[in-house]
Amino acid sequence: MSEERVVSVGVIGTSWWADAMYLPALQxxxxxxxxxxxxxxxxxxxxxxxxxxxxHVFTDYEALIESGLCDAVIIATRNDTHYPIGMKALKAGLHVLCEKPLALTYAQAAEMAATADAMGAITMVPFTYRYMPTARYIKALLEEGYIGQPYHLNMRYYTGFGRTTDYLWRFDQDVAGSGALGDIASHFIYLADWYFGAIESVGALLGYMVRRPERDPAGRPYQVADDTAILTFVFANGAHGVIHATTVAYEDTPFGQTHHMEFHGSEGTLYHFIDWDTIQRVSGARQGEGPVRELSVPDQFWGRVRRDTVHHTYKDVFRQEGFMTQAFITAVSNQQPLHPNFHDGARIQRVIAAAQLSHQEKRRVMLSEI
Structure with missing residues (x-):
């Protein structure tokens, strides 16, 4: 292994997420x-x-970027900082992994993607659920034609961290750019795009069910962002889709989060369910083959990860199997582009922008309008 292939990384952000997901994978x-x-x-x-x-320790991201200590940076900070930090890093010639949502607006995200291209930067936006064994198995089944021509998908992301009445920056429109829409629905928007292809139009209903403080901890009045999002899609292939993402659901599981997915087509149906504590299941039925049955996820999709609780699988996928952060490092070392990159992140940001416009104007929005 030559020294030239080693990638020096700067981590911007010291949250629990950086501690749990990025540093173990990097080490x-x-x-x-x-x-x-x-x-x-x-x-x-x-x-x-x-x-x-x-x-080396910094409290100023500009100083870290200008230090010459890094070939690449990982941006694991609040949403409103993604654009300024990302643009500074890109213009300094660094490769960049940036948390989702990529920016506060589609214009910002598109500029980041264009700048990355101009600078020849390797980029990544970590839509984490793409890498789960069950998700990759579903992708393979869809590509093999298990359901035939896609008709529609239904995806539900239920979690309860938004049930608190405390101030959370994730529900501060100026800081987060959106609430449940960008925080959790963006994961499923990416999966919908990955599974069924390009989204042509969006209809959206956004709202907040929990009454939150009118001022942030510093006393500043702020616009409360959505804690619930209901989206409908028309895909370029003619299929339809629905995503319901909420942060105020009471889920009677230790982790308090569940994912439900259904994929229907001309030849059959696939189901996917995760409760984060015990169950990660794929099931399906094809026309003429009998009732719905559980589909065993093949070994090739599991690799070395633990197959018990989703928590263990989730951590192992990123720490042991070379996905997400580790894939980014490998790509930078080999100078090989990968996905999801900033163009993918900008494409999802465009859908988010269309959803916000749809809600504001109470109409379906074509992606071509954004």
Missing amino acids: NHPLARVTAVCGRNADRAHQFARQWGIP
């Missing part, structure tokens, strides 16, 4: 060297650096 990759970390809270940033053995 398990032979070509990754974490050289710097940046966090707004100096004490937290230094503690984070000590925990993971990171030699």
